[in-house]
Amino acid sequence: MINTIISVENIHNNIIEITDKKDINHLKNVFRINIGDEIRASDGEKIYISKVLFIDKNNIKMQIDKICCDAYSSKIRLDMGISLIKNDKMDMVIQKLTELGVDSIIPIITERVIINLKEKEEKKLEKWNLISRETLKQCQGIKKVNICNLQKLQDIDFDNYELIIVPYECENENTIKNLLSNISKIPENILVIIGPEGGFAPKEITFLVNKGAKIVTLGKRILRAETASIVVGGILLNEFM
Numbered sequence: 001m002i003n004t005i006i007s008v009e010n011i012h013n014n015i016i017e018i019t020d021k022k023d024i025n026h027l028k029n030v031f032r033i034n035i036g037d038e039i040r041a042s043d044g045e046k047i048y049i050s051k052v053l054f055i056d057k058n059n060i061k062m063q064i065d066k067i068c069c070d071a072y073s074s075k076i077r078l079d080m081g082i083s084l085i086k087n088d089k090m091d092m093v094i095q096k097l098t099e100l101g102v103d104s105i106i107p108i109i110t111e112r113v114i115i116n117l118k119e120k121e122e123k124k125l126e127k128w129n130l131i132s133r134e135t136l137k138q139c140q141g142i143k144k145v146n147i148c149n150l151q152k153l154q155d156i157d158f159d160n161y162e163l164i165i166v167p168y169e170c171e172n173e174n175t176i177k178n179l180l181s182n183i184s185k186i187p188e189n190i191l192v193i194i195g196p197e198g199g200f201a202p203k204e205i206t207f208l209v210n211k212g213a214k215i216v217t218l219g220k221r222i223l224r225a226e227t228a229s230i231v232v233g234g235i236l237l238n239e240f241m
Contacts, residue, residue, distance in 0.1 A: 002037065002137070003040045004026075004040070004042075005023075005041070005133060006018065006041045007043055007044075008200045014063060015061055016048060016063075016220040017060075023060075028060075035054070036051060036052060037053065039051070040054075041062065042136075046067055047069075048068060051063050062141075074101050075241070076189070076231065076240040077103045077188060079102065079103075079106060079161070080194065081156060081194065083112075083113050083225065084117065085115070086115065086195055089224075090115075093105075093176070094135075095131050097145070098132045098135040103143065103146065104148055105147050107147075107150045107151070108193070109149075109150060109153070110153055110196050111201040112198035114196070125147060129147050132147060153193075158212065163183070164191045164214065165193070165213070165214050166205070166215050166217075167192075167194065168193075169193070171216060171217040172212070189201045196225060197225055218232070
């Protein structure tokens with residue numbers, strides 16, 4: 001079934017009206033929708049199974065036939081703090097974490113980050129939001145992933161989280177499996193911090209430990225930052241799905 005994303009402002013009584021030119025173009029020229037086609041629309045909270053009533057270059061109208069609750073999102077809130085990595089790799093991380101179903105992605109500047117986004121931050125955020133939005137359509141996700149503004153490690157509000165996990169190549173014993181097996185209560189809010197291509201500086205690990213972070217190993221091999229992001233996100237969402 002064709003998927004699209006809407007907002008509650010698009011819904012009037014039992015009719016969904018799409019007026020965004022990009023969404024109209026995508027439905028008309030990529031999916032080549034016709035009158036009577038069934039569309040699955042989501043507004044971040046619910047799913048609307050709808051039938052196309054009207055199509056032109058400025059407007060698509062659909063009649064809602066059925067409303068479903070969100071059965072596609074995780075029971076936990078998982079935020080991923082990702083130290084900036086090179087362009088195409090960061091794009092891939094945004095895409096894959098959206099597919100997995102994380103709640104927020106926080107781009108972070110750490111000491112060994114080599115990317116400078118000073119004048120490009122707004123354009124990058126716009127691009128990352130677009131990647132995430134298009135991925136959400138493809139994977140049948142419901143909740144929009146919050147792509148946060150660029151932050152320094154010290155600016156993160158660690159008090160918002162019950163569990164903070166930091167993979168670190170110099171940790172040899174504590175695994176995610178061991179960490180999760182010793183948790184008596186399922187945490188509702190989890191934060192994962194992934195280091196840059198050059199790894200965390202020792203003083204950053206000290207800072208994170210002082211903030212209550214649990215330092216873990218991902219095995220004997222050193223994973224790339226983008227690989228570590230996807231592996232940890234997948235493990236946690238599978239554990240608490």
